[in-house]
Structure formats: structure tokens, C-alpha cells
Amino acid sequence: MARVLVVGLDPARIQGWDPEPVQAAMARGRARFDDHGIEADWCLVALDDDPEGAIVEALIREDHACVVIGGGIRKHEPLLEFFERVVNLVRRHAPGAAIAFSGGPEDCADAALRWLR
Numbered sequence: 001m002a003r004v005l006v007v008g009l010d011p012a013r014i015q016g017w018d019p020e021p022v023q024a025a026m027a028r029g030r031a032r033f034d035d036h037g038i039e040a041d042w043c044l045v046a047l048d049d050d051p052e053g054a055i056v057e058a059l060i061r062e063d064h065a066c067v068v069i070g071g072g073i074r075k076h077e078p079l080l081e082f083f084e085r086v087v088n089l090v091r092r093h094a095p096g097a098a099i100a101f102s103g104g105p106e107d108c109a110d111a112a113l114r115w116l117r
Helices: 020-035 051-061 077-093 105-116
Strands: 003-009 039-045 066-069 098-101
Touching: 003 051, 003 105, 020 039, 020 105, 039 051, 039 105, 051 077, 066 077, 066 105, 077 098, 098 105
Parallel strands: 003 039, 003 066, 066 098
Antiparallel strands: none
């Protein structure tokens, strides 16, 4: 069975907005992995902690066939440098993993499936 790591921002740790809609979408996204029989680990980070350390820990904890980087990291212009660091962490610590990009929390399984087929 393929194993996937999803890396994203923790919606509960972002100030100034309601995380519940994103958390509900994440639950639906997790269920999609189950529907496809894919083991999925989620690494949700807060920018004011040690996000890179948490990502490295998640990358080396298991052997992942694919790492999906979420849209919250990839699409938000002020996070461009962080996004670049995340991609390079994946290349360094999980060189055999495909890298995929999701548009949102519900399509993470679809992003991974593009590379797992």
C-alpha cells in the first residue's frame, strides 16, 4: 500500500479566521485517501513554531511514495520562500518521493493519485 505525506498549514493556528470550514474539508480529504486505500500522514505546521523541523521529522518518520504540499503553503505569495524551503526539504529528506500539489484539502488524494498510478 502506498503511503503519502500531506504537508500544510494548521488551520487552527492561523489567527483571524474561522478554521472550522477548512477542518471539515480536511476531514473529507482524509476520507478520500481511505476510499482509495492509501495510507496518509498529515503534517500540519504553524509558522510561529518550528515548521521546518516538524516537516523534516514527518519526512524521515516513514517512507512516503508521495508528498503533497498544500495550497495554503503554495498559493500564498508571502510564503513563497517557505514554499521553496519545503520543496527542498522533501528533495533532501525523501528523495524517492514524488512531489504533488493540491488545490485544497479535499483534493489531496487526487494530487497524490496523479503520481501513484
